Amino acid sequence: MNSISVVIPVFNGSHSLSELYSRLVNILQQMAVPFEIIMVDDASKDDSFEVMQNLRQHDKRVGIIKLEKNYGQHAATLCGLAQSRGDYIITIDDDLQHLPEAIPDLMKKITEGYDAVFAIFENKQHSFYRNLGSDFMNLTLNIIFNKPRSVRTSSYRILTGRLANIMKEHDQANVYLAALIFKNTSKVANISVEHQKRQYGQSNYNYYRLLKLARTLFYNYSNLPILFTLILWIVAFVMYRFVKINDFLNSSIIVMSLILLVPAIISIRVIITYYKLRILARRFPAYTIHSIDMEEGELI
Structure with a gap:
């Protein structure tokens, strides 16, 4: 039974x-x-x-x-x-x-x-x-x-x-x-x-x-943050190349590019740091x- x-x-x-x-x-x-x-x-x-x-x-x-x-x-x-x-x-x-x-x-x-x-x-x-x-x-x-x-x-x-x-x-x-x-x-x-x-x-x-x-x-259970980080890396790289290649353009375009670039870089660092903390947390038991x-x- x-x-x-x-x-x-x-x-x-x-x-x-x-x-x-x-x-x-x-x-x-x-x-x-x-x-x-x-x-x-x-x-x-x-x-x-x-x-x-x-x-x-x-x-x-x-x-x-x-x-x-x-x-x-x-x-x-x-x-x-x-x-x-x-x-x-x-x-x-x-x-x-x-x-x-x-x-x-x-x-x-x-x-x-x-x-x-x-x-x-x-x-x-x-x-x-x-x-x-x-x-x-x-x-x-x-x-x-x-x-x-x-x-x-x-x-x-x-x-x-x-x-x-x-x-x-x-x-x-x-x-x-x-x-x-x-x-x-x-x-x-x-x-x-x-x-x-x-x-x-x-x-x-x-x-x-x-x-x-x-x-x-x-x-802990998905790859979505990694995918998001990859997209941000691509965005950051494209914006960096845009600013570097077009540095002769007016300053307003450069400022706008930096406004988009800086948050992308910060977000990447935050996500990577959080993953590191998660890896460290796995050393501890659930209870x-x-x-x-x-x-x-x-x-x-």
Whole structure:
């Protein structure tokens, strides 16, 4: 019988974890499958870890991990994937906006021969800017990985154990899970799921986090910045030759050429410097575990 691991990245989710746990256990027991629930505390500022410890004490099917510092949702989820033992792995947010009751539908869809299935939401309850950022990331994935436009991504997903094992090998800083998925498989599908309103707290995503994810996607998983740099080099060279050959022309043309040339050179240097920083960052792991308390062996 296929087993299921549920991975929950946790950040300031103390108010919702107990209800989420109860609903997950209820639906997974109805499915009559071996399962585990892995909660990864991404350096929460509230008492989330204490709640996790209480759940672990009550039910040994709950595994808990505490990270050294805040690495972000994607890194925390990857940490949970790395420790998972199920034949299928489900990732779900801690804020109750994702319906645990949709897990049977996700399971049914992935057994049709897919490696990954993303839940998409009919009526998103995120903010306008969060939805805008999500649309931008999906468009970028379309360009970089030739992702079918009909397929959309979310953090509520189910993966095969085979795909999860491949993704576990990524142990570098700056993680973007959807990129890892599309990099390693094209067997991806969607199902529609109802999206709930957030009951506790507020979204941990802001402009900075969304910008950081976009930057990670462009620089770590695509050649677009390199192509852009090459184009700028060509533009800079052409402008340099134009100024040099036509130095007898009036000063206004020379000034205009320099106005175009200087930003091109600065942009090139910025992109090259950023790539150097990215290369240095790859020396660091995606996350560091402070403590871990989980069962071992096969799921029962």
